[in-house]
Amino acid sequence: MKKLFILIIEGTTRPKRESIKAAKFIYEVGKTIEEIDVTLVSPEDFNLPYDGNDDENRDPRYTELTAKADAFFIVTPEYNHSFPGTLKRLLDAELDNYIHKPVAFAGVSNGSWGGVRAIEALTMSVREMGLVATFTDMHFPRVQDMFDENGKIIDEKNIKRVKKSFNELIWMAKTLKYGRDTIKSA
Numbered sequence: 493m494k495k496l497f498i499l500i501i502e503g504t505t506r507p508k509r510e511s512i513k514a515a516k517f518i519y520e521v522g523k524t525i526e527e528i529d530v531t532l533v534s535p536e537d538f539n540l541p542y543d544g545n546d547d548e549n550r551d552p553r554y555t556e557l558t559a560k561a562d563a564f565f566i567v568t569p570e571y572n573h574s575f576p577g578t579l580k581r582l583l584d585a586e587l588d589n590y591i592h593k594p595v596a597f598a599g600v601s602n603g604s605w606g607g608v609r610a611i612e613a614l615t616m617s618v619r620e621m622g623l624v625a626t627f628t629d630m631h632f633p634r635v636q637d638m639f640d641e642n643g644k645i646i647d648e649k650n651i652k653r654v655k656k657s658f659n660e661l662i663w664m665a666k667t668l669k670y671g672r673d674t675i676k677s678a
């Protein structure tokens with residue numbers, strides 16, 4: 493059977509970002525799951541100087557990746573109780589390629605809450621994009637203490653937690669792919 497393709501989006505361009513460690517960890521766990529292929533990107537990988545999703549303001553590589561994606565896994569830090577503007581800019585660059593596809597979330601913060609408010613804000617926004625949110629969020633509270641100096645996760649229980657998020661996302665991806673392929677849209 494053809495593998496599902498999951499696009500992991502790390503949601504900030506901040507040069508000293510801690511959330512890249514969380515995103516790389518999720519990517520590495522994803523690589524161990526037989527039935528999926530994963531790719532990790534962040535807003536800085538694309539050329540999107542202007543707002544909107546007009547043809548001339550798109551990055552063809554992002555268009556291609558989102559068209560190919562069966563599901564998305566967004567890893568977002570919390571900035572001022574929401575998610576970063578560069579992530580919004582990236583997500584806004586497409587629309588049709590998201591419709592009836594699932595999205596899982598991981599929230600990252602240096603405080604105790606693990607980006608819960610970023611995920612809450614993002615959930616409202618992705619719904620308008622036609623994405624379908626899963627309910628098995630992953631959290632990285634006090635992210636600065638969660639990885640060693642080589643970027644390795646310290647508490648290995650987090651591997652199981654990420655796999656749980658992936659399992660739900662995969663189920664949703666299969667279900668929604670079946671729907672897109674076989675049931676005519678209303």
Ligand SMILES: Cc1cc2nc3c(=O)[nH]c(=O)nc-3n(C[C@H](O)[C@H](O)[C@H](O)COP(=O)(O)O)c2cc1C
Nearest residue numbers: 506508509510511569570571572573600601602603
């Ligand atoms: C502009 C900005 C706003 C932030 N606002 C919040 C916030 O509202 N809540 C919070 O828990 N952490 C906040 N933080 C701290 C982040 O949680 C912290 O930087 C963490 O490492 C994740 O973000 P990073 O990937 O940019 O490092 C903020 C950080 C920045 C740069």
